Amino acid sequence: MRLEPIAAPSLARRLGLPALALAATVLVASALAMLAGADPLATLGLILQGAVGSKFAALETLNRATPLIFTGLAVAVAFRAKLWNIGAEAQLYAGALLTVVVGTQAGLPGPLALPLMAGAAVLAGALVLLGPVLLKTRMGVDEVVTTLLLNFIMALLISYLLEGPLKDPMGMGWPKSPALPRDARLPRLAEGLRLHWGFALALICAAGIWLMQTRTTLGYEIRAVGLSPQAARFAGIPVGRVLVKTALISGGLAALAGFSEVAGLKGNLTADLSPGFGYTGIIVAMLALLHPLGVVVSALFVAGIFVGADSMSRAAGVPTYIADMLLATALLFMVLALLLTRMRVVRG
Template sequence: MRLEAIASPTLVRSLGLPALALVATFVVGGLLAMLAGADPLATFGLIVKGAAGSRFALLETLNRATPLIFTGLAVAVAFRARLWNIGAEAQLYAGALITVLIGTRLALPGPVLIPLMGLGALLAGGVVLLGPVLLKTRLGVDEVVTTLLFNFIMLLLISLLLEGPMKDPLGMGWPKSEAIPRDARLPRIVDGLRLHWGFGLALLSAVAIWVIQTRTTLGYEIRAVGLNAEAARFAGVPVGAVMVKTALLSGGLAALAGYSEVAGLKGNLTLDLSPGFGYTGIVVAMLALLHPLGVVVSALFVAGIFVGADGMSRAAEVPTYIADILLACALLFMVLAILLTKFRVLRG
């Protein structure tokens, strides 16, 4: 077989195929539920109910979506420039680490700490990604492997700190840090509802990235580098500098996920702060076709599946890992569907 570009795809093709990808994903999910001896439709019903069936469930989904918007944006920004940042997990923890350090070590009033912690996190995440990116631009070391390996190194570093110098003396032996003061927490958006301003910051970030990508020189340069780095260089785009700026932006966004989880939700740093938000960010970004506003929608969808599957597995005998399988399938089906909107498969 070979592929032939379609000059102008029909609307049915460009919308129908991605929709079909989602349908295929849920067919796989249904089969998995049957494998577990559950009724597929009832299982999906329980997932929807668990994700959006009550005010509590809905708020839980929004809370879970918050870090995913940040990591999804981090991946989307990087992938747009063909910077393969698979290290959002490490950058997230770097952000959480700086947030806790500033929040617990600097005796400043809350209103000063809140922005200071955010800026610190933003910077820390950027710096963490800068290493692999400089290795890429200066020495040609592939950033996929280095960013992946950094995830493991960062988790061990956090573990070292939580069992050593940063250990909470009142933590009953658990490896966790001291909590940041009450007045340095991100406030709730609406009083009484468990949804903090981290969600608001995530939405603002999505809009900001959209503006940067569509209305600024940097956004134009990032796209040029991503489409064809050689041609961009020839046209006078400083490719190395654009890569560095992209890294700072991408790493910083991922770190804000850590900031928002600590300052908005948890208060302290533990080794299970992120159940793989960094890796899930890749799925979120790809489902959104790397569009910053799309990231918000896909983060809500992905968070819904996770929160829903948690609720579902309490009621039915289907393991929660069904959520991870669904997302992996969604990712693979979606990239294939997107390809087929632009190319026709010919035989021979």
């Protein structure tokens, strides 16, 4: 077999194939539920109900989506430039770390606390990604492996800090940081609503990235570098500098996930702050076709699957890991479906 480009893919092809990918994912989910001895339709219903079936469930999904919007954006921005940032997890923790360090400083003026914390977090996340990107542009070191390895190094650094210098003296021996004071917490969006300003900030970032990509020179340059670094260089675009700028934005966005989780939800830093938000951000970004506004939709979808699977698992006894399997399957089906919208398989 070989592949042949399709000059003008029909609308049916462009919509039908992704829909088919989602349908195939649902089929896999049903098969997994049956494997676990549960009724497939009931399982899917319980996931849906657990994700959006009540006000509490929907708010839980929005809360879970918030860090995923940030990490999804971080990955989407970087992948657009073919900068393989797989280190959003490390950048998230760097952001969370600086959020706590700055936020717990005594004598921080109230109204300035949050902007300072966010700024420090963004800077930290950007710097964590800057290293691998400079190694890539200056020495040709592949960034996939360096960013991946930094995730493990960062986890150990956080573990050390939480057992040592950052340990909460009132924490009954648990490895956790002191709690942020009231002024350093992100307020809730509305009184009595269990949703904080981190969610709004995530939406603003998505809109901002969309404007940057469609309305600015940098957005154009990032796309050009992603399509072909050689052609971009030939067109006079400073490829290295564009990659560095992309990295600063990407790392900063991932760090905001850490800022928002600590200042908006948890109030302190623990080693289990992120259950893999950085890695899940890759799925979020890919399902959104790297589109910043699509990231919001796909983060809500992914968060819904996780929250729904948690609640379904308690009720139906299907392991909650069904969510991870579903999303990985969806990712692989989706990239294949997208290829087949542009290409046709021919024999021989």
